[in-house]
Amino acid sequence: MSPVETSVSTQKRRHSLALTVGLLLVGINLAVALLTLFWTPYDPLNASGGRLEAPSLLHWLGTDRLGRDLLTQLMIGARTALLVGTGAVAIGAAIGVSLGVVAAFATRLADDVMAATLDILIAFPTLLLAMLVVAASDSASLWTAILALGLAISAIVARLTRILAKRVLRQDYIVASRTSGTSWAGVVFRHVLPNIWPTLSVNFALQFGLAVIAEASLSYLGLGAPPPNASWGRLLQEAQGTVYTAPIGAIAPGIALVALVIGMNLLADGLRDIADPTRGRSR
Amino acid sequence: MTGTIIGFGKISGQGLRVGALGAATLALALSSSTAAFADDAKFDPNASITIGSLYEPQNLDNTAGAGQGINEAFNGNVYEALFTLTDAGDVQPGLVAEQSVSDDGLTYTFKLRPGVTFHSGDPLTAADVKYSIERVTSEQSKSSRKKSLATIGAIETPDDQTVVVKLSARSISLPYNLSYVWIVNDAAKDLNASEDGTGPYRLDEWRRGSSLALTRNDKYWGTAPTNGEVVFQYFTDATALNNALLTGAVDIITSVQSPDSIAQFKDNPDFTVTAGQSTTKELLAFNDRVAPFDNVKVRKAIARAIDDKKLLTSIWGEYGTLIGSFVPPTDPWYVDLTAVDAYDVESAKALLKEAGFADGFSFKLDTPNYDPHPIVAQFIQSELAKVNIKVEINVITANEWYTKVYKAHDFQATLQEHVNHRDIVFYGNPDFYWGYNNPGVVDLIKASEAAANTDEQTAKLKEANTIIAEDAASNWLYLYPQIVVSSSAVAGYPVNGLNSQFFAFGIKKSEQ
Numbered sequence: 104m105s106p107v108e109t110s111v112s113t114q115k116r117r118h119s120l121a122l123t124v125g126l127l128l129v130g131i132n133l134a135v136a137l138l139t140l141f142w143t144p145y146d147p148l149n150a151s152g153g154r155l156e157a158p159s160l161l162h163w164l165g166t167d168r169l170g171r172d173l174l175t176q177l178m179i180g181a182r183t184a185l186l187v188g189t190g191a192v193a194i195g196a197a198i199g200v201s202l203g204v205v206a207a208f209a210t211r212l213a214d215d216v217m218a219a220t221l222d223i224l225i226a227f228p229t230l231l232l233a234m235l236v237v238a239a240s241d242s243a244s245l246w247t248a249i250l251a252l253g254l255a256i257s258a259i260v261a262r263l264t265r266i267l268a269k270r271v272l273r274q275d276y277i278v279a280s281r282t283s284g285t286s287w288a289g290v291v292f293r294h295v296l297p298n299i300w301p302t303l304s305v306n307f308a309l310q311f312g313l314a315v316i317a318e319a320s321l322s323y324l325g326l327g328a329p330p331p332n333a334s335w336g337r338l339l340q341e342a343q344g345t346v347y348t349a350p351i352g353a354i355a356p357g358i359a360l361v362a363l364v365i366g367m368n369l370l371a372d373g374l375r376d377i378a379d380p381t382r383g384r385s386r
Numbered sequence: 387m388t389g390t391i392i393g394f395g396k397i398s399g400q401g402l403r404v405g406a407l408g409a410a411t412l413a414l415a416l417s418s419s420t421a422a423f424a425d426d427a428k429f430d431p432n433a434s435i436t437i438g439s440l441y442e443p444q445n446l447d448n449t450a451g452a453g454q455g456i457n458e459a460f461n462g463n464v465y466e467a468l469f470t471l472t473d474a475g476d477v478q479p480g481l482v483a484e485q486s487v488s489d490d491g492l493t494y495t496f497k498l499r500p501g502v503t504f505h506s507g508d509p510l511t512a513a514d515v516k517y518s519i520e521r522v523t524s525e526q527s528k529s530s531r532k533k534s535l536a537t538i539g540a541i542e543t544p545d546d547q548t549v550v551v552k553l554s555a556r557s558i559s560l561p562y563n564l565s566y567v568w569i570v571n572d573a574a575k576d577l578n579a580s581e582d583g584t585g586p587y588r589l590d591e592w593r594r595g596s597s598l599a600l601t602r603n604d605k606y607w608g609t610a611p612t613n614g615e616v617v618f619q620y621f622t623d624a625t626a627l628n629n630a631l632l633t634g635a636v637d638i639i640t641s642v643q644s645p646d647s648i649a650q651f652k653d654n655p656d657f658t659v660t661a662g663q664s665t666t667k668e669l670l671a672f673n674d675r676v677a678p679f680d681n682v683k684v685r686k687a688i689a690r691a692i693d694d695k696k697l698l699t700s701i702w703g704e705y706g707t708l709i710g711s712f713v714p715p716t717d718p719w720y721v722d723l724t725a726v727d728a729y730d731v732e733s734a735k736a737l738l739k740e741a742g743f744a745d746g747f748s749f750k751l752d753t754p755n756y757d758p759h760p761i762v763a764q765f766i767q768s769e770l771a772k773v774n775i776k777v778e779i780n781v782i783t784a785n786e787w788y789t790k791v792y793k794a795h796d797f798q799a800t801l802q803e804h805v806n807h808r809d810i811v812f813y814g815n816p817d818f819y820w821g822y823n824n825p826g827v828v829d830l831i832k833a834s835e836a837a838a839n840t841d842e843q844t845a846k847l848k849e850a851n852t853i854i855a856e857d858a859a860s861n862w863l864y865l866y867p868q869i870v871v872s873s874s875a876v877a878g879y880p881v882n883g884l885n886s887q888f889f890a891f892g893i894k895k896s897e898q
Contacts, residue, residue, distance in 0.1 A: 148764075148767070148768050148771070149768050150768075154699060154700050154703070155646075168700045168701065168761060169700050169761060169764060169765055169768075170700070324755065325755025325756070325760065325781045325783070326755070326781070329753075329779045329780060329781045330753075330760055330763060330764045330767070330779050330781070331764055331767060331768075331779070337760075340757075340760075341757075341760070341761055343757075344643075344644040344646055344647070344757055345644070345646040346646075347646055347647060347649055347650055348646040348649045349646070
């Protein structure tokens with residue numbers, strides 16, 4: 104066996120491991136989130152134990168200051184996180200991909216203006232943009248948070264789409280396809296989107312992770328989903344004052360958050376290797 | 387556990403300070419090691435006391451928007467006033483030796499204590515007092531207390547030791563209101579960055595962003611402080627402050643904001659935890675102008691549907707006090723009204739039915755985004771769900787609260803903590819944000835200010851206090867505790883911290 108082959112096979116194994124772990128972490132989250140639609144260990148809104156009970160057989164992760172079961176809150180938090188991630192990425196993708204494709208087709212001037220606008224938007228951190236949108240809206244809600252994050256993500260997606268679409272449009276086969284009578288819409292759906300899709304989906308997975316963190320940050324600041332919607336960010340905020348006496352209140356949502364975000368990142372990593380098998384080797 | 391009483395007021399020779407420090411109403415004294423530190427214990431008369439606080443003053447002038455930190459550091463320590471508000475809540479003469487009031491209550495004559503000098507060496511004269519009062523009432527003054535001195539018409543100084551204050555209307559609270567008017571030297575310059583007061587300490591050094599050091603005034607007219615130096619050390623983070631006490635970098639923390647950070651000091655003999663009574667009240671304030679909260683029955687029903695005791699325990703553990711109205715026990719017109727609209731879900735339901743809300747209703751609760759309000763809101767939401775009232779929690783920032791709720795009165799109900807001492811007067815103002823308008827209460831509060839003596843004032847305010855409780859004008863959830871934690875080597879500090887004061891002159895540190 105030559106040394107080159109060994110390295111390639113190790114890399115392959117590492118990458119498929121990344122994909123497996125990523126899928127597992129995200130899958131557990133998804134399963135828990137779906138489960139909460141039908142069943143939770145306790146009523147999430149009412150006390151089921153005393154103040155700040157330690158973990159026990161009855162309450163696996165203990166209780167919060169109001170005596171509510173922490174595991175229940177955490178499970179519902181998984182639902183909120185997935186909802187925010189999916190919603191934000193869906194909005195970001197819908198707006199971002201459309202804008203990006205339009206920019207790729209636009210005249211030189213329009214394209215320059217759009218590119219500059221997107222660059223300016225991207226210069227603002229996602230969280231800051233989202234905070235601006237939430238502050239401008241009437242009252243904070245889960246949907247405002249999702250919309251705000253979606254808008255922030257759309258700028259990043261649009262810039263990526265524009266660059267990728269332009270590269271595809273320069274190919275000879277596009278000219279050939281146009282000459283043979285395909286409409287511009289046909290070009291977009293038959294050639295551009297299928298070609299840029301693999302790279303975009305990797306980006307979506309990364310943005311999903313960022314959206315989950317951003318939502319936790321918004322909720323931590325009280326700008327995310329208002330109570331009683333359980334959100335890991337809000338759980339962290341509420342546990343802040345009791346971190347000495349009941350550290351699990353801060354540790355548990357922290358770990359849940361990290362696990363989902365790492366899972367999404369590993370998934371993105373794995374997806375990238377499937378989408379672009381040459382990239383790992385050339386690194 | 388034996389209840390060791392903390393506070394060494396009786397050593398202090400001065401009447402006004404006995405009240406301040408002797409406050410034997412201390413709820414808790416947890417460390418048994420303090421027992422060794424009794425009246426006759428050896429203490430170091432030149433000790434340096436380090437006080438850790440989160441409230442750094444912006445400047446050194448309480449008429450220039452310096453914040454509560456300057457009152458903490460300077461009231462009673464560097465500057466004195468004509469009257470002193472003791473830690474127990476009484477008003478005692480300060481720089482005033484004698485006072486007389488005209489029969490119509492409109493002219494107050496104050497004889498100043500003789501032989502008092504400022505830190506600069508200038509003697510205290512009536513002109514200084516006039517200058518000091520006018521500094522607070524002047525147009526440029528940013529003092530939050532300006533309005534309560536509005537009845538002062540003219541100040542005359544017939545001689546160096548006599549000040550005559552003429553009022554446009556009777557004001558029984560004048561001595562109380564004068565307790566936060568610092569007497570400063572009228573020749574002093576730049577009070578933003580330096581001082582010239584008459585207090586037992588003078589300013590040694592102010593390091594912006596870090597500390598403020600006071601050193602004993604050896605020419606003080608009264609009883610000398612029981613320590614040589616006091617350093618206020620400022621922190622921006624409560625955890626860092628707690629750690630500073632744990633490592634011995636500070637001797638005292640003036641106010642602990644979370645019951646759970648007390649856990650690390652409570653069972654440790656090296657520290658003393660004292661819980662006094664603050665004047666900070668957690669309120670569920672209704673907009674009494676709008677339906678359904680214009681209906682007394684609805685407000686009473688909500689008060690009965692919320693288990694305040696359970697809430698207090700959730701937020702503060704074993705600390706804090708239940709209150710039945712807006713008046714805390716340190717106000718002279720306190721009446722125990724916790725029995726009015728006590729927790730009773732069945733009668734709450736009955737009242738709602740009488741009010742025409744048998745099927746409940748829903749309302750929006752504007753909730754400030756900082757602790758404890760969001761968690762209090764969730765508790766209220768869960769309690770009121772049991773009487774079919776649906777609460778929609780709307781989280782807002784402190785700025786939004788100020789513009790939307792306080793200024794524009796655009797709200798149904800809100801949560802807020804009210805920190806002031808003697809602030810029942812807010813219920814006598816129908817234009818206040820909560821819009822409580824009971825002509826009887828308005829008259830009583832107005833008449834109480836025009837009372838001939840404090841007994842009459844107290845009687846009137848007690849009556850007003852009882853009416854607002856019966857009207858469930860707001861829902862008073864609980865009174866915050868005032869928790870001071872110190873190393874067990876020090877004692878003799880104030881425990882209630884009224885109006886943010888922190889008298890340091892009685893603090894003693896045992897000899898190492």
